[in-house]
Amino acid sequence: MSVNTAGGSLTRRPGELARGGVNDIFAGLVASVINIAYGLSFAALIFAPPLNTWLAYGIAVTFITSAVTAAIVAARSSLPFAIAGPDPTTVAVTATLVSALVARLTAQGLPDDLLAPVAIIMGLSAALTGILLFALGLARAGGAADELGARLVLVNLSPELRESFRNRKLIADDVILADDLDRALESCEKEVIATHLAESGTAASLRDWLTQALGSAEYAEQLFQLCERLEVGKDTIIAEQGDQPTPCISSSRGVSASSSRWTTDG
């Protein structure tokens, strides 16, 4: 589920409460309509033929899970103005899993009841996604995953599903769609090589940045000479609240910072 913002209030003067209430109700209605539209669209995508017999079941499941999750997030989120709705990327992955399952079952001869295995796949996918997002939230690792260059790669999609994903904007532009696992690995390898080439010029990158910021390559070089490079490990405290603005590097976990000059605790 993705978290969006809609209306809401922090501290308000009494005169603003009525207007804020109307805004909240209107925002809630808009969010509800959007969630319903998304729910219908996602259910239709997951329960595409030959699963369309159970489309009504899929819509009901989507609506119920959306409502329950939205209520939990609205009540428990640390962001008081946040709501939740179905997440397109998760739906894309679920649709891929269901599509692969149906393809395999088709190859082996379709069983009479496809609903049970599909429901199990959807439940497992939702549970794993929830656990993963919860763990990422606990570790605040979402940004770190982005920083490490983590990207979603989808493989073995049918042409119809690929077209549907791209046309309906269900997945972000940086999601990689590959025909098969070999091509996916090749694509990842190229990305890794490109990233390493970019990282090799850190100092040049600072000079370029300073040149743009200061409007002069000469200024950039002079300022660069005054700066000291610091390589710090995860959880290294670079400065403490309340300290005087003097150089100070310490590590909360005893991990040393590699630098030409650093002191501990002040």
Add this chain to the structure above:
Amino acid sequence: MHFILEGRIGIIVKMDDGRMIRVRSPGPHTTIGEMGLITRQKRSATIKAEVPSVLYELNADACERLKRENGALAQALLTYIVRVMAERLSFASKVIGVLRR
């Protein structure tokens, strides 16, 4: 003042009731600590690396030397810092405006 080249840095503020709030986490090609460099007041937040990071530090002594020996460069740097802080103030004002609606 630090120039972040690689990694991600967490800006954490300790509230009066003891809670620690992570207010933002700037990534590459952003600066931190420029406010303290100018005002010379105590640091308003704790700065902590969230992942292995590479920074370039312009410390207070180097900044003083810069002001004494290279006024033109100090002026250019100050202009850049003011521009960055104006952008952040503008962004913060927009956020407050959205939250108050």
